Amino acid sequence: MKKEILPSLLAADYGRLADEILRAEASGADAMHIDIMDPTFVPNMSFGPDVVALVRRVAPGLYRNVHLMMNRPDLYLEPFAKAGAQTLQIHIEADCDLHRELRRIRGLGMKPAIVLNPETPVEILAPYLGEVDEALVMTVHPGYGGQKFIADCLPKVSWIRERRPGLDIMIDGGGNAETIPLAAKAGANQFVAGSYLFGKPDMRAAVEDLRARIAAC
Numbered sequence: 001m002k003k004e005i006l007p008s009l010l011a012a013d014y015g016r017l018a019d020e021i022l023r024a025e026a027s028g029a030d031a032m033h034i035d036i037m038d039p040t041f042v043p044n045m046s047f048g049p050d051v052v053a054l055v056r057r058v059a060p061g062l063y064r065n066v067h068l069m070m071n072r073p074d075l076y077l078e079p080f081a082k083a084g085a086q087t088l089q090i091h092i093e094a095d096c097d098l099h100r101e102l103r104r105i106r107g108l109g110m111k112p113a114i115v116l117n118p119e120t121p122v123e124i125l126a127p128y129l130g131e132v133d134e135a136l137v138m139t140v141h142p143g144y145g146g147q148k149f150i151a152d153c154l155p156k157v158s159w160i161r162e163r164r165p166g167l168d169i170m171i172d173g174g175g176n177a178e179t180i181p182l183a184a185k186a187g188a189n190q191f192v193a194g195s196y197l198f199g200k201p202d203m204r205a206a207v208e209d210l211r212a213r214i215a216a217c
Ligand code: DX5
Pocket: 008, 010, 011, 033, 035, 067, 140, 141, 142, 143, 144, 145, 146, 147, 172, 173, 174, 175, 192, 193, 194, 195, 196
């Protein structure tokens, strides 16, 4: 299945956001990962729908993968759909009716995805796996970029892969040239890298290097 690399906009230089979006597009990456944070869910804040719309305006052809680290994602599905989110990822730990919201996401024309925090047991994903287009296994505690990859989360990836051979499985947090191949071996096929990719002066070379490293996994 297709292996995809996603730079996370959270790690961009916000003083040059449009240029950073163009740099990610020119790197040949497959999509932009856009982190939306609500401080009642994670100890930080980030962007809102306007930044998703900015990505669409600056690089219309760059796929928008939107990660809602929010307690009540149900209150914001329409604004993110309007802003141009294409995949909408909601956390299993969120305070809403997940079956209903996953259906609403699809009804709004976006791909629904479910996200699992490091401390959350993977088994509780089972009832949702048939309803999503993607599962995201967090490999850091959400809230900040630049944290250390938690390799203990990788068995969760393998657990999902065994049950859903055709499902897109993403990892997010601490992705780099050493950790992304480990995730690929565990069965993931989509890889977020924020500080690693935006920290490279030549993002294109870094994306190509990552592709070469995971090609054989
Ligand atoms: C963490 C975010 C991640 C983050 C990844 O809360 O969900 O997407 O931006 O950043 P790095 O790759 O720097 O760990």
